[in-house]
Amino acid sequence: MTPLLEMRDISISFGGIKAVDHVTIDLRPGEVVGLLGHNGAGKSTLIKCLSGAYQADQGQILIEGRPVTIQNPRDARAFNIETIYQTLALSDNLDASANLFLGREMLTPLGFMDDARMEAETRRIMGRLNPNFRKFNVPVSALSGGQRQSVAIARAVYFNAKILIMDEPTAALGPHETQMVAELIQELKAQGLGIILIEHDIHNVMKLCDRASVMKNGQLVGTVKVDEVTDEEILAMIILGKKPVRA
Amino acid sequence: MSDATRRSLADTLELDKRLFGMIIAFAVLCLVFQFQTGGTFLSARNIFNISVQTVSVGIMATGMVFVIVSRNIDLSVGSVLATCSALMGMLQTQWLVPVTGLGTGTTLVVSILLGLGVGTAMGAATGWMVGYQRIPSFIVTLGGLLIWRNVAWYTTNGQSVALRDPRLLAFGGTEGVMGPEWSWVLGGLATLAAAAAVIAARRGKMRHGFLVKPVWAEGLLVAMIAGGILGFVALVNSYEIPVGKLKRMFEAQGMDVPEGYVAYHGLPISVLILVAVAVAMTVIARKTRLGRYIYAIGGNPDAAELSGINTRMMTVKIFALMGFLCGLAALVAQARLQSHGNDIGTLDELKVIAAAVIGGTALAGGVGTIYGALLGALVMQSLQSGMAMIGVDTPFQNIVVGGVLIIAVWIDIFYRKRMGERT
Numbered sequence: 006m007t008p009l010l011e012m013r014d015i016s017i018s019f020g021g022i023k024a025v026d027h028v029t030i031d032l033r034p035g036e037v038v039g040l041l042g043h044n045g046a047g048k049s050t051l052i053k054c055l056s057g058a059y060q061a062d063q064g065q066i067l068i069e070g071r072p073v074t075i076q077n078p079r080d081a082r083a084f085n086i087e088t089i090y091q092t093l094a095l096s097d098n099l100d101a102s103a104n105l106f107l108g109r110e111m112l113t114p115l116g117f118m119d120d121a122r123m124e125a126e127t128r129r130i131m132g133r134l135n136p137n138f139r140k141f142n143v144p145v146s147a148l149s150g151g152q153r154q155s156v157a158i159a160r161a162v163y164f165n166a167k168i169l170i171m172d173e174p175t176a177a178l179g180p181h182e183t184q185m186v187a188e189l190i191q192e193l194k195a196q197g198l199g200i201i202l203i204e205h206d207i208h209n210v211m212k213l214c215d216r217a218s219v220m221k222n223g224q225l226v227g228t229v230k231v232d233e234v235t236d237e238e239i240l241a242m243i244i245l246g247k248k249p250v251r252a
Numbered sequence: 253m254s255d256a257t258r259r260s261l262a263d264t265l266e267l268d269k270r271l272f273g274m275i276i277a278f279a280v281l282c283l284v285f286q287f288q289t290g291g292t293f294l295s296a297r298n299i300f301n302i303s304v305q306t307v308s309v310g311i312m313a314t315g316m317v318f319v320i321v322s323r324n325i326d327l328s329v330g331s332v333l334a335t336c337s338a339l340m341g342m343l344q345t346q347w348l349v350p351v352t353g354l355g356t357g358t359t360l361v362v363s364i365l366l367g368l369g370v371g372t373a374m375g376a377a378t379g380w381m382v383g384y385q386r387i388p389s390f391i392v393t394l395g396g397l398l399i400w401r402n403v404a405w406y407t408t409n410g411q412s413v414a415l416r417d418p419r420l421l422a423f424g425g426t427e428g429v430m431g432p433e434w435s436w437v438l439g440g441l442a443t444l445a446a447a448a449a450v451i452a453a454r455r456g457k458m459r460h461g462f463l464v465k466p467v468w469a470e471g472l473l474v475a476m477i478a479g480g481i482l483g484f485v486a487l488v489n490s491y492e493i494p495v496g497k498l499k500r501m502f503e504a505q506g507m508d509v510p511e512g513y514v515a516y517h518g519l520p521i522s523v524l525i526l527v528a529v530a531v532a533m534t535v536i537a538r539k540t541r542l543g544r545y546i547y548a549i550g551g552n553p554d555a556a557e558l559s560g561i562n563t564r565m566m567t568v569k570i571f572a573l574m575g576f577l578c579g580l581a582a583l584v585a586q587a588r589l590q591s592h593g594n595d596i597g598t599l600d601e602l603k604v605i606a607a608a609v610i611g612g613t614a615l616a617g618g619v620g621t622i623y624g625a626l627l628g629a630l631v632m633q634s635l636q637s638g639m640a641m642i643g644v645d646t647p648f649q650n651i652v653v654g655g656v657l658i659i660a661v662w663i664d665i666f667y668r669k670r671m672g673e674r675t
């Protein structure tokens with residue numbers, strides 16, 4: 006089966022520092038691939054090459070077997086790649102619905118912003134993702150970490166993504182909200198999305214991911230099937246950069 | 253009225269509390285001047301004059317809101333205005349004369365269009381340097397402040413250009429008024445339009461089952477808008493055209509002023525232009541993608557870029573719009589002054605920025621309203637006029653205006669801190 010996504014031999018450096026160094030990963034429909042590694046390993050940089058925030062110096066991206074060029078975030082969106090950034094990338098001064106639809110606003114037949122319809126849609130999807138969410142008419146700067154996170158998630162899942170990138174989606178969340186995100190990931194996976202999940206909590210990785218790709222100092226340590234390895238083996242990959250040896 | 257009920261009243265009306273405070277401060281200012289001038293400050297004549305004098309700065313202030321909201325600044329607006337004015341002046345009185353004739357409609361229309369076009373192009377060039385070349389807007393427009401001021405000088409060789417075409421002067425204020433009948437018609441239409449907009453917004457909310465204000469609150473809002481519009485119309489309609497000017501108007505037609513004849517000004521055309529600009533800019537800010545993206549960029553430029561917004565192109569558009577508005581302001585300013593002079597628009601950048609900032613535009617970006625900037629422009633102009641009327645000398649007027657700007661921003665910082673907003 007052709008992978009949904011392949012990133013082949015991707016490299017990118019910033020002023021001499023090789024942030025990502027010849028990394029190859031792939032992703033199948035309905036699969037969750039964990040992208041693991043210490044802070045500064047290059048995980049966010051790698052996925053930003055996919056979301057159009059950065060352009061790789063070297064390497065190839067293939068979607069459903071076809072080579073594509075992603076030069077900016079608009080291109081990525083056109084390929085149904087949606088990203089939840091570690092920084093969330095919300096405009097603090099705008100409300101939830103303006104953020105959710107930013108860059109893809111609904112318009113009236115006359116070409117004006119259809120705020121009422123966008124708010125209704127926002128209420129609908131937030132009702133599903135975070136039923137307690139009420140702050141629809143205030144700037145997102147007034148929201149809690151978890152509420153902001155759910156706005157960012159809503160934005161990524163609203164537009165029928167095929168490939169979903171989640172950069173530490175549970176970092177700012179309490180246990181209850183983390184559980185909600187975990188359930189959402191399983192639901193989206195069942196719908197056939199391919200998900201790249203950057204996650205530090207090894208239990209979440211073992212629970213949610215099918216495979217894990219581990220990075221260290223910009224390089225790929227290796228990719229393993231999660232149910233074929235132990236927690237300790239994955240931690241060894243992250244900390245020591247050592248791929249488990251199998252008979 | 254207790255503090256609690258006052259707050260809940262403002263809440264029910266969903267009134268911008270900051271605006272509310274500003275209106276009250278403005279009202280107090282007017283009353284002080286009214287008292288100090290022995291009742292002439294709020295006369296029909298003076299209110300007419302202040303509104304006419306506010307137009308050019310007000311037009312530019314609406315554009316400055318977008319510039320500052322998107323985390324930029326434009327220090328060159330006064331100089332861009334001067335260059336546009338110089339160009340329009342020379343086109344009308346010299347350069348176009350051999351082609352389309354002196355004082356013809358074609359000459360005037362072509363001059364105005366070229367002036368607006370060149371203003372837009374100057375703004376776009378600034379935007380390109382800021383957006384695509386990443387030169388800070390402070391530097392680009394500080395350079396522009398010097399460059400365009402002196403390009404204007406060379407355009408006319410340092411000469412003043414007297415402007416006499418009555419159709420041009422009609423853009424200026426006193427020479428271009430609608431008269432009482434048309435003013436009532438326009439005021440009535442504007443009131444109806446405002447009521448229709450309020451009703452349409454309410455219907456839209458109800459259709460999606462959102463909470464709406466009580467009917468009485470909407471009614472009160474419409475009544476306040478209607479009172480404002482119709483009150484202003486009544487006022488300018490009561491301002492008599494002076495006898496001397498009437499005489500000149502009749503003489504121009506080869507007639508004498510009939511015995512006992514009186515005429516009234518009504519709405520100045522320039523104020524109508526400002527209102528049209530303000531409405532258009534408000535619609536852009538709230539109802540179009542362009543406006544949404546300007547605020548998004550101001551809130552978080554990286555997030556805007558990651559959402560697929562072409563932030564560089566947006567910067568070009570924002571400055572181009574600012575340039576266009578400078579061109580329009582140049583037209584109104586030269587028509588009001590009935591000439592183009594070297595010092596036209598001098599220090600306007602300060603007035604325009606002050607108007608936007610006093611009106612609540614946050615220099616950190618992301619926050620600002622068109623109506624706030626207009627109120628800011630009005631406050632600045634009233635302050636200056638009022639001081640002139642009570643005999644404060646010019647240097648001291650400028651000291652006060654500078655001080656007011658700093659204090660207004662200071663109060664604003666306190667206010668936003670208390671509201672937990674960004675400054």
Ligand SMILES: Nc1ncnc2c1ncn2[C@@H]1O[C@H](COP(=O)(O)OP(=O)(O)O)[C@@H](O)[C@H]1O
Nearest residue numbers: 019022024042043044045046047048049050051
């Ligand atoms: N825009 C940038 N400019 C310079 N260096 C960067 C930039 N983005 C990332 N880096 C560097 O690349 C390396 C990888 O960072 P990052 O991808 O954020 O790591 P991770 O997400 O795995 O914690 C770090 O050394 C970081 O300092």
Ligand SMILES: [Mg+2]
Nearest residue numbers: 048049050091
């Ligand atoms: Mg990271």
